[in-house]
Amino acid sequence: MNNSNDKIQQEILEKIKSGKINASPQVFLLWRDIFWILVVVLLILSASYFASFILFITKINRLWDLLNFGTLGFKDFLLYFPWPFVFIVLLLAWLAERFAWRYSFAYRLPKLYVALVSLMLTGILSLIILATPLHLKLFEFPGIGNLTVSGKFYRFFGDYRPDNFYFGQIIRIYPNQFILKLQDDKTLIVELSKSTVIYGSKIKTGDLVEVLAKNDHGLEAAYIKNY
Amino acid sequence: MDSKVSIESISDEKLAKAVQQGDLASFDALLKRYYEKILRYGNKFLLGTQDIEDATQNIFLKAYRFIKSYNSTRKFSPWIYGIAHNEFIDLGKKSKKTQVVFFDDEEFFPYIAVDDSAQKDISNLEVKEMLNSYLDKLDAKYREPLVLFFLEDLSYKEIAQILRLPLSTVGIRVKRAKQKLRDISAASHGML
Numbered sequence: 001m002n003n004s005n006d007k008i009q010q011e012i013l014e015k016i017k018s019g020k021i022n023a024s025p026q027v028f029l030l031w032r033d034i035f036w037i038l039v040v041v042l043l044i045l046s047a048s049y050f051a052s053f054i055l056f057i058t059k060i061n062r063l064w065d066l067l068n069f070g071t072l073g074f075k076d077f078l079l080y081f082p083w084p085f086v087f088i089v090l091l092l093a094w095l096a097e098r099f100a101w102r103y104s105f106a107y108r109l110p111k112l113y114v115a116l117v118s119l120m121l122t123g124i125l126s127l128i129i130l131a132t133p134l135h136l137k138l139f140e141f142p143g144i145g146n147l148t149v150s151g152k153f154y155r156f157f158g159d160y161r162p163d164n165f166y167f168g169q170i171i172r173i174y175p176n177q178f179i180l181k182l183q184d185d186k187t188l189i190v191e192l193s194k195s196t197v198i199y200g201s202k203i204k205t206g207d208l209v210e211v212l213a214k215n216d217h218g219l220e221a222a223y224i225k226n227y
Numbered sequence: 228m229d230s231k232v233s234i235e236s237i238s239d240e241k242l243a244k245a246v247q248q249g250d251l252a253s254f255d256a257l258l259k260r261y262y263e264k265i266l267r268y269g270n271k272f273l274l275g276t277q278d279i280e281d282a283t284q285n286i287f288l289k290a291y292r293f294i295k296s297y298n299s300t301r302k303f304s305p306w307i308y309g310i311a312h313n314e315f316i317d318l319g320k321k322s323k324k325t326q327v328v329f330f331d332d333e334e335f336f337p338y339i340a341v342d343d344s345a346q347k348d349i350s351n352l353e354v355k356e357m358l359n360s361y362l363d364k365l366d367a368k369y370r371e372p373l374v375l376f377f378l379e380d381l382s383y384k385e386i387a388q389i390l391r392l393p394l395s396t397v398g399i400r401v402k403r404a405k406q407k408l409r410d411i412s413a414a415s416h417g418m419l
Contacts, residue, residue: 004280005262005263005266008262008280008283008284009255009258009259009262011284012284012287012288012291013251013254013255013258015288016251016254016288016291017251021288021291021292022292023246023247023249023292023293023294023295024293024295024296025295026295029293029295101391104388107391107392107393108387108393108394109393110334110335110336110337110338110393110395110396111334111335112335112336112337
């Protein structure tokens with residue numbers, strides 16, 4: 001051993017002997033482990049909450065139904081899908097995976113498997129959250145006119161859909177048009193043309209329908225789905 | 228611990244357990260056993276980087292600080308090399324000797340595990356010679372497992388624990404690193 005190494009080793013021992021460096025107690029190390037496990041659990045739960053929020057909100061604003069309406073519907077679906085929340089879910093799941101990396105159960109596996117397990121866990125937990133009334137209560141509570149931050153948040157994304165996409169009940173029907181009563185009790189005259197595609201049975205008064213108009217300004221229906 | 232002779236015959240694991248109970252002489256013995264090994268590992272991993280001695284000092288101070296997190300039923304060497312790996316990675320990032328990689332196929336995809344004894348028997352001497360000549364030509368991610376495997380004589384399992392990688396990833400990294408070494412060696416001899 002050369003003198004330089006010997007000197008450094010002596011310095012290390014001196015620092016320990018002088019009390020500058022102390023061995024951390026077992027309880028500190030235990031709490032540190034508990035803290036990181038809690039961080040991972042919280043990240044997975046947060047990712048699951050946002051994933052279930054995506055599923056809930058896209059069901060409320062009927063975004064998935066746009067996929068029935070050809071390329072026009074598909075384009076609108078892509079435009080209005082809540083992608084920022086997908087990014088948040090992936091970011092949270094990725095962070096959970098990164099923090100889990102401290103533990104051998106995570107780093108012993110290829111990252112692909114850990115990512116799949118993390119996403120599967122997030123998916124399963126999000127379906128469990130979706131089965132609870134949590135989102136619905138946050139969406140409906142405390143009622144219009146007295147909205148909390150969460151209420152405003154839910155209403156905003158619940159109403160976030162294309163301006164040319166409507167859902168309502170047919171209250172009167174004419175040869176080339178019908179009057180649609182929307183969920184907020186407003187009415188709308190929808191024009192029918194030869195190019196209008198109608199899915200489901202022939203429309204009649206009282207039917208619940210979804211309408212995708214050709215553009216935002218006119219009300220000529222491109223697609224109608226009868227429920 | 229009574230005498231120098233008796234302390235030298237005690238295993239690393241028993242010494243570490245004694246340190247956990249407050250025996251500083253046992254820590255001194257571990258320091259003597261590992262200081263030069265860790266310093267050599269740092270010098271080979273982060274070629275030409277300054278402050279490796281300081282980093283090595285930090286490694287042993289951290290080892291003492293967190294000695295109670297060591298599980299004495301497991302081998303001591305991967306534990307101390309694990310602390311060293313983290314410290315050297317941090318030093319490498321500061322001195323830009325190691326790169327931050329966001330996606331690495333060797334870590335991401337599963338590979339079939341390669342038997343490390345077979346790898347070692349085939350070309351141990353050859354690789355050691357090439358390592359001494361061309362180590363600086365390899366990326367840090369290939370250099371590190373080769374140094375740990377061929378120069379520090381650690382097994383794949385221990386390296387996997389130190390680098391926090393799947394066993395199969397260590398196998399594939401050593402295999403690719405050896406191939407790269409051969410290519411570099413062949414190129415330098417004008418064979419390619």
